[in-house]
Structures are given as C-alpha cells and as structure tokens.
Amino acid sequence: MVSQKIKVINKSGLHLRPAGELTKIAGKCLSDITLVKGEKRVNPKSVLILMSAGIMCGDEIIVECDGPTEEEDLKTIVAAIESGLGE
Amino acid sequence: MRTIIVEKKSSKGIVMGNVYLVEKQDLKPRQDMINEDQIELEVASYDKAVAKAVSELEVLAKDNEIFAAHVELAKDIALYEGVVNRIRNEKQNAEIALRNTEEEYCAIFDMMDDEYMRERSADLKDICNRFMRILKGLEERDFSGIREKVILVAEDLAPSDTAKLNLNYVLGFITKLGGVTSHVSIMARSLGLPALVGVSEILDEVKGNEFVILDANEGRIYIDPSDDFVAEFKLKADEFARKQKELEEASHLPAVTTDGRKVKVCANVGSVEDVKNMLKFSPDGIGLFRSEFLYMENTHFPTEEEQFEAYKEAAVLCGKEVIIRTLDIGGDKELSYYDFEAEENPFLGFRAIRISLELVDVFKAQLRALLRASAFGDVRIMYPMIISMEELTRANEILEICKKELAAEGKAFNENIKVGMMIETPASVIQAEEFAKHVDFFSIGTNDLTQYMLVVDRGNKKISKLYDTFHPAVLKCIKRVIDAGHAQNIEVGMCGEFAADDKGTGLLLGMGLDEFSVSAGSIPEVKDKIRKSSYNEAKAVADRIGDAYTIDEVMKLL
Structure with missing residues (x-):
C-alpha cells in the first residue's frame, strides 16, 4: 500500500461537482482507494460516501492506494485533487 | 387579505399575479413486504x-x-x-x-x-x-399548464423541475423549503426574479390561481388583497422597477453633483473574476483590490509570476486606475501554508504590513509583480495598517530596491508608479499631515479605523452596539485625514462599506472625499445619490456635524 498527505484547495470543499469529478477519476483506478480525514476513512469511488465525509477547503487528508496499480493510481488521485478538480 | 411575513430574503423585487401551485406527486413508497x-x-x-x-x-x-x-x-x-x-x-x-x-x-x-x-x-x-x-410509473412533472405569467408556489423546486420551466412565464418564486443558498434562490438571483424561500406556512395559506403580491424587498406576501391595496401596491412596484432600471442605466454617467463637483466611484474587488463582473456597473476604477485572495486560495506563497499575471489581467480588464493593496493577512485571516503563532490579540498582532516587512522575500515578490503589471495599466500600490513613518520609509526602500533590480534585468515598469497608504490606525490619523507629504494618496479603511479608534471588537456581539462609524470621534478622524490629504494636494478615498451607507455617502461628499470605493453592486446607488446631491449643501451639513458631540446629535443632523 502507498499513501500521501495532501491539502484540499477547493473553495467549498469536496461538494457535489468536484466530488463527482473525483469519483469519476477514482472509478477508473484499479486499486482500492481510501481517503482518510481524521478518524474518517472513505471510499472516493462513491460520490455519496465521499461527500458525507465533509471534506472542506484547507483540510489535510491522506490518500491511500492498495492494489496492482497503486503507485500510478496514487499519482492520478493526488494530481486530480491538487488541480482543484475542474474548479 | 392575509399577510405572511418572511425573514429570509432571497432575491429582491416586487411582483403580483396569480399563483401556480406546483402539485406534489405522491411519492410515498408502497408498504408491502416481498418474498x-x-x-x-x-x-x-x-x-x-x-x-x-x-x-x-x-x-x-x-x-x-x-x-x-x-x-x-x-x-x-x-x-x-x-x-x-x-x-x-x-x-x-x-x-x-x-x-x-x-x-x-x-x-x-x-x-x-x-x-x-x-x-x-x-x-x-x-x-x-x-x-x-x-x-411508480409516473411521468416527469411538466409545466405545460402554465399559459400566463404566474407566481410559482411549491414545496421546493429541484433543478430537474426548473429545467423544464418556461421562465418567460415566471414572475417570481415562493417555496416552503430552502435557504438563501438553495437552488431556487441562486437561480432567482441570477435571473433577477424575486423569490422568498423557507416560507413554512405558504402551502396551507395559498391556493392555486389565488392572486398574491410578492414583495421580496420587505419580505411580505399578501394573499387575496383588496383592489385598493393592489392599486396602491402597483405604484410601489412600478416605482421600484423604474428606480432599478434608472439606476442601472445611469450607472455609466459620471458621479457629478448638481453643483458640479466630480468624484470617483470605484469598486472593491477580491479577484480577477470580480473585476470582470464589476465592468457592467461602469466604475471609475478599482479603489481596493484585495490581494489576499491570491495568497489564501493557494497552497504556497504565490510566485512573482503568478501574481504578475493576475495584476496584469486586472489592470488590462479595468483600463482605469487599479489600487492594489499589498498583503493584508493576519488578524482573522490566515494562510494554510504559513504557521501564524497563536496570539493573545491577533488584531493588535502580527498582520498586514508588519508581516511584509518581516518576510521581505514574500513582500519583494509582490512588489516586483505589481511593478511589472504597472507597465500594462494604471496600477497603484497601497500599504495596509501603517502606524509609523519608519514602516512607510522601510516599505518604500524595499520598493526602490525592486525597481533597481527590474531595471537591471531590463524589465518594463512604470517608474512613477503611485504609492499610497491605508488610513486605518489611530496613529496614522494623528500623523496624517506628515504622511500626506510622503505618499500619493490616502484610502481610509473605516472598518478597522472604527474598531481601533473606539477599541471595540467588531466581531463581538455583546458590544456590537458600541461599534458605530457615526461616532463623532471617528467622523473627526475622517475629516482630519481628508483635510490633511488636501493640504498636500493628494487624493483621499475610502474603501469601506461606510462610503455606500445611505447617510454616509452624503456626509463624506460634504467632507470633501475624492473617491468612494464600494462593492460593485452598490455603485449605481452611490452614483445616483451623488448625482442628486449638492456639494455645497452636503458641505454645510458636514460642517455642522463637526460640532456634534454625540451619535444622536450626528444622526439628527443627517
């Protein structure tokens, strides 16, 4: 398993549109992905679960990837979050 | 006639018409168990x-x-x-x-x-x-039954509902649910239609096809009003519509008083996006460009290049004077990537120019970006929170170093870029006469000035009554700063909502303020107010206020 810490820069956090964007990207990754915010661990492949984590702007989260393509997937997810998810 | 009073005001305007009640589809789940x-x-x-x-x-x-x-x-x-x-x-x-x-x-x-x-x-x-x-095998709700202009009343309207709506037939919205950030509110504001949301009793009070008046300015719904009431209200609605139209149409006209004094009405902006949006209100420039957003919406101190692009774009888009305030952070504004140590009194602490003078490299990146942008438009630099001549001198020394560097690198900039300062601390008011000799303009920041002058934390609800810019002490400060600036022939502006205050605008005009910088949406009203005022009359009132000892006396004179 690989992981990386990252800060969310989206102004109103991971709400509907950026969360949907991330879900689409995560859906294409083969590894099991988990976003960790404090005590909460969520699967970003579900936009509902992702939104229910209430990840806000400035939150530090850890992205974990586990699976055959974990290195690549981690890079993809981190790059997507860093880019602001289309906002 | 029945009246409903609504607290949350979502989108302004007055309309009257018949109600179109959006029927709820019965979406109760069937109750049987399955095998x-x-x-x-x-x-x-x-x-x-x-x-x-x-x-x-x-x-x-x-x-x-x-x-x-x-x-x-x-x-x-x-x-x-x-x-x-x-x-x-x-x-x-x-x-x-x-x-x-x-x-x-x-x-x-x-x-x-x-x-x-x-x-x-x-x-x-x-x-x-x-x-x-x-x-349940039901079809999508459609609004094909609407054949005349109606006021739409619903429990709530989802985006999927409004997507099917012919908006030419909608006068306004009333919903039982929803808040000021709900879909209906946002949509109504962007369309310029009046709306009241979160009206819990609406579905019990009103029936389909009933005639209602929706006054979203006052937050009132009048159901089944008498003919006399309607006639009276029509005048009010027409008056409002006429005024809105007139204000917007007249916004491109210069802000000149009836007796010929011309002042500038500028916009306060916080981003390049704001600059684009303000253009339709025809401001005379940007009186305050808050550079903080570049820092707050970032994961690192923005580079010279990143800032240059933003300032340049603002200058080019605006095409008139653009006063950019250097980083004003600290107090209640923090950065995610810089650790501000916890302070007992953040508003009296490490903030604004104090940070810039400490983090010299960060300050230099900003000044270099501002200088380079000045090759593309009338960019002006403004320092926040100055309390001493030493600070001003030090900031200008760093600016001179940046100019020398850029000149050596062969990069273009305006050698005579205008440099001004915010007046928002009591010390800068007391020394305004001296400061005026060393800057190209003043801009009074009323929020902080009021807070520091009266020693009232503006965020503290318990003492919020004490926070009042009409306090004679604050007004005396403002007058003193304007006079000090004029004695040295420099322009004095104000970048605070006090400049757009119903009574504040006239008072400041009378005190001789040169530039009113307000949020873009307030520009039409402020310009209108100035165009309808006589400078000499406003001056006479402002002079009398100099002798008022209490807030009550001030308010009586206005």
Missing part, C-alpha cells in the same frame, strides 16, 4: 429505474452542468448497494428500500455544520424522487 421469489424482480425493476433516470439526466445534463453531477450521483455505487442490499437481505420492496437508503444518507448530510453541504441533501432527494417516480 424470496420476488427479490430478483424487485432488483430488476430498480435497475431499470436507475437506467431510465440516468438517461433522463443525461439529456438534461446537455444544457445544465449541475445534472452532470446528478448523473454521477444516480450511478453511485453506495446508493445502489444500499438499496439492493435492503431488497436482498431485508426483503424490502424496491420503493421502501430506496426511501430508507435515501433517508440514511440525507441524515448524514443534514448533520453537517456547513449550510452548503446540508443543502446538498436536496440533490440526493431530487435523484431519489426521480427513481421513485419511475418505479
């Missing part, structure tokens, strides 16, 4: 409903990007599994399984601290209602 044999049938019917909903949403998504997100939500794996597990494991029919799953997730959203997130449960409900409607 083992029916499981796969229920799952199959749910699968079909999801597929149909997704294809409906994909059509809607072509014209409206919010539905693109709804498509994702409709396909959501957690939602799907929640429903299917309930069908398989708990033998619930698809409708109950759907409702239970919906409620589970909505409960999570509803518990969140953030209003925006709470209202996202509306998106989920919207989708689940679509599933339910399809499960």
Whole structure:
C-alpha cells in the first residue's frame, strides 16, 4: 500500500461537482482507494460516501492506494485533487 | 387579505399575479413486504429505474452542468448497494428500500455544520424522487399548464423541475423549503426574479390561481388583497422597477453633483473574476483590490509570476486606475501554508504590513509583480495598517530596491508608479499631515479605523452596539485625514462599506472625499445619490456635524 498527505484547495470543499469529478477519476483506478480525514476513512469511488465525509477547503487528508496499480493510481488521485478538480 | 411575513430574503423585487401551485406527486413508497421469489424482480425493476433516470439526466445534463453531477450521483455505487442490499437481505420492496437508503444518507448530510453541504441533501432527494417516480410509473412533472405569467408556489423546486420551466412565464418564486443558498434562490438571483424561500406556512395559506403580491424587498406576501391595496401596491412596484432600471442605466454617467463637483466611484474587488463582473456597473476604477485572495486560495506563497499575471489581467480588464493593496493577512485571516503563532490579540498582532516587512522575500515578490503589471495599466500600490513613518520609509526602500533590480534585468515598469497608504490606525490619523507629504494618496479603511479608534471588537456581539462609524470621534478622524490629504494636494478615498451607507455617502461628499470605493453592486446607488446631491449643501451639513458631540446629535443632523 502507498499513501500521501495532501491539502484540499477547493473553495467549498469536496461538494457535489468536484466530488463527482473525483469519483469519476477514482472509478477508473484499479486499486482500492481510501481517503482518510481524521478518524474518517472513505471510499472516493462513491460520490455519496465521499461527500458525507465533509471534506472542506484547507483540510489535510491522506490518500491511500492498495492494489496492482497503486503507485500510478496514487499519482492520478493526488494530481486530480491538487488541480482543484475542474474548479 | 392575509399577510405572511418572511425573514429570509432571497432575491429582491416586487411582483403580483396569480399563483401556480406546483402539485406534489405522491411519492410515498408502497408498504408491502416481498418474498424470496420476488427479490430478483424487485432488483430488476430498480435497475431499470436507475437506467431510465440516468438517461433522463443525461439529456438534461446537455444544457445544465449541475445534472452532470446528478448523473454521477444516480450511478453511485453506495446508493445502489444500499438499496439492493435492503431488497436482498431485508426483503424490502424496491420503493421502501430506496426511501430508507435515501433517508440514511440525507441524515448524514443534514448533520453537517456547513449550510452548503446540508443543502446538498436536496440533490440526493431530487435523484431519489426521480427513481421513485419511475418505479411508480409516473411521468416527469411538466409545466405545460402554465399559459400566463404566474407566481410559482411549491414545496421546493429541484433543478430537474426548473429545467423544464418556461421562465418567460415566471414572475417570481415562493417555496416552503430552502435557504438563501438553495437552488431556487441562486437561480432567482441570477435571473433577477424575486423569490422568498423557507416560507413554512405558504402551502396551507395559498391556493392555486389565488392572486398574491410578492414583495421580496420587505419580505411580505399578501394573499387575496383588496383592489385598493393592489392599486396602491402597483405604484410601489412600478416605482421600484423604474428606480432599478434608472439606476442601472445611469450607472455609466459620471458621479457629478448638481453643483458640479466630480468624484470617483470605484469598486472593491477580491479577484480577477470580480473585476470582470464589476465592468457592467461602469466604475471609475478599482479603489481596493484585495490581494489576499491570491495568497489564501493557494497552497504556497504565490510566485512573482503568478501574481504578475493576475495584476496584469486586472489592470488590462479595468483600463482605469487599479489600487492594489499589498498583503493584508493576519488578524482573522490566515494562510494554510504559513504557521501564524497563536496570539493573545491577533488584531493588535502580527498582520498586514508588519508581516511584509518581516518576510521581505514574500513582500519583494509582490512588489516586483505589481511593478511589472504597472507597465500594462494604471496600477497603484497601497500599504495596509501603517502606524509609523519608519514602516512607510522601510516599505518604500524595499520598493526602490525592486525597481533597481527590474531595471537591471531590463524589465518594463512604470517608474512613477503611485504609492499610497491605508488610513486605518489611530496613529496614522494623528500623523496624517506628515504622511500626506510622503505618499500619493490616502484610502481610509473605516472598518478597522472604527474598531481601533473606539477599541471595540467588531466581531463581538455583546458590544456590537458600541461599534458605530457615526461616532463623532471617528467622523473627526475622517475629516482630519481628508483635510490633511488636501493640504498636500493628494487624493483621499475610502474603501469601506461606510462610503455606500445611505447617510454616509452624503456626509463624506460634504467632507470633501475624492473617491468612494464600494462593492460593485452598490455603485449605481452611490452614483445616483451623488448625482442628486449638492456639494455645497452636503458641505454645510458636514460642517455642522463637526460640532456634534454625540451619535444622536450626528444622526439628527443627517
């Protein structure tokens, strides 16, 4: 398993549109992905679960990837979050 | 006539017309339990409903990007599994399984601290209602029955409803649910239609086709008013509409008083986006460009290049003077990537120019970016929170170093860039006469000046009554600063909402203020107010106020 810490820069956090964007990207990754915010661990492949984590702007989260393509997937997810998810 | 009083005002305006009641479809789930044999049938019917909903949403998504997100939500794996597990494991029919799953997730959203997130449960409900409607074999709600202009009354309106609406027939909206950030509110504001939301009693009070007056300015709904009342209200509505139109049309006219004194009315902006939006109000320039946003919406101190691009774009877009305030951070504004040590009194602490003079490299990156942008327009630099001549001198020394560097590098900039300062500390007021000899302009920041002058924390509710810019001490400060600036022939502006205050504008005009910098939306009103005023009359009032000893006396004179 690989992981990386990252800060969310989206102004109103991971709400509907950026969360949907991330879900689409995560859906294409083969590894099991988990976003960790404090005590909460969520699967970003579900936009509902992702939104229910209430990840806000400035939150530090850890992205974990586990699976055959974990290195690549981690890079993809981190790059997507860093880019602001289309906002 | 019945009257409903509404607290939350969502989008302004006055309209009257017949109610079109948006009927609720009966989406109550059927209550029967299923047996083992029916499981796969229920799952199959749910699968079909999801597929149909997704294809409906994909059509809607072509014209409206919010539905693109709804498509994702409709396909959501957690939602799907929640429903299917309930069908398989708990033998619930698809409708109950759907409702239970919906409620589970909505409960999570509803518990969140953030209003925006709470209202996202509306998106989920919207989708689940679509599933339910399809499960029940009902057709999509349409508004084809609307043939005249109506006031739409509904429990709530989802994006999927309003997408089907012919907006030419809508005078305004009243909904039982929703807040100021809900879909209906946002849509109404962007269309310029009046709306009142969160009107809990509306569906009990009003029937379809009943005549109502919707006064979203005052937050009133009048149901079945008398003819006399309607006639009277029509005058009010016409007056409001006429005034709005007139203000907007006249906004491009210069702000000149009836006796010929011309002042500038500028915009306060916080981003390049704001600069684009303000253009329609024809400001005389930007009186305050808050550079903080570049720092706050970033993961690192923005580079010279990043800042240069933003300042240049603002200068080019605006085409007139652009006063850019150097970083004003600290106090209540923090950066995610810089550790401000906890302070006992952040407003009296490490903030604004104090930070710039300490983090010299950060300051230099900003000054170099500002200088380079000055080759593309009338960019002016403004230092915040100055309390001493030493600070001003030091800041200018660093500016000179930057100029030398850029000249050596052969980069273009305006050698005579104008440099001014905010007047927002008592020390800068007391020494205004001296400061005026060393800067090109002053801009009075009334929020901080009032707070520091009166020693009142503006965020503290318990003492919020004490926070009053009309306090004679604050007004004396403002007058003194204007006079000090004029004695040295420099312009004095104000970048605070006090300049747009109903009574503040006239008073400041009379005191001789040269530039009023206000939020873009206030520009038409402030310009209008100035154009209707006589400078000499305003001056006479301002002079008399110099002798007022209490806030009451001040208010009586205004």
